[in-house]
Amino acid sequence: MKKLLLVAALATPLLSGCIVAVSDGEVDHGWVKHNGNWEKTQHDNRKKIAKLNIGADYQSVLNSFDTPEFTELVKKGDNVYQVLFFATNSKHSDGKVTKDECTPLVFKDAKLIGFGDSAMAELL
Template identity: 65%
Template sequence: MKKLLLATALLSSTALTGCVVAVTDGEYNGHHSWKKEQRENREKISQLKIGTEYQSVLNKLGTPEYTDMVSKGDTVYQVLYFATNSKHSDGVVTKDECTPLLFKDSKLVGFGDTALAHLL
């Protein structure tokens, strides 16, 4: 009886072993999704107009990767950083892989490294 149980257990385990096939839409573990998201961010940013409201930008682009507040004189600026130019996906987005958007009084006053450099 023990031999029969052992043989059944061995045969069952080999019958249950198999191959797992993952079906995706071409974006394995988000590999391509970050490229798509960054391309879309670049497109959306390029369509922004000076004076666009802060909340409107958030509605259009979503949550930024980073945010800063900078005070210069009596004026407070908000800076939102959106991922736009990563070269590879290592799971970490740094500020140098982002485009900064500059707001004064909740209105867009510029974007890009040049705009940020003028502020500082």
């Protein structure tokens, strides 16, 4: 312990004028899109979602967006449900994306059955 304190004391003058970044393992991949303009990303996602039609194919929808922030997959009875979450409304402005800042797109057997909270209620 004494050696660690000694090393820290000796290294401190060497760090003046430097920035030391420490990460807790969380990386913000979502806002790198559009050259770091997260507002444009969210706006574009909202525009794309507004143009979706019920019955749209999972792969074609996935291809028209950037990588989803979150994904879920569940089998219920004979049906397979896939949910893609896209950032659409920042609430926390902390640089991290949470599910409550996303709009879910819900697919049943690879066909879009809806989006938003009401579509998610279908899975419950």
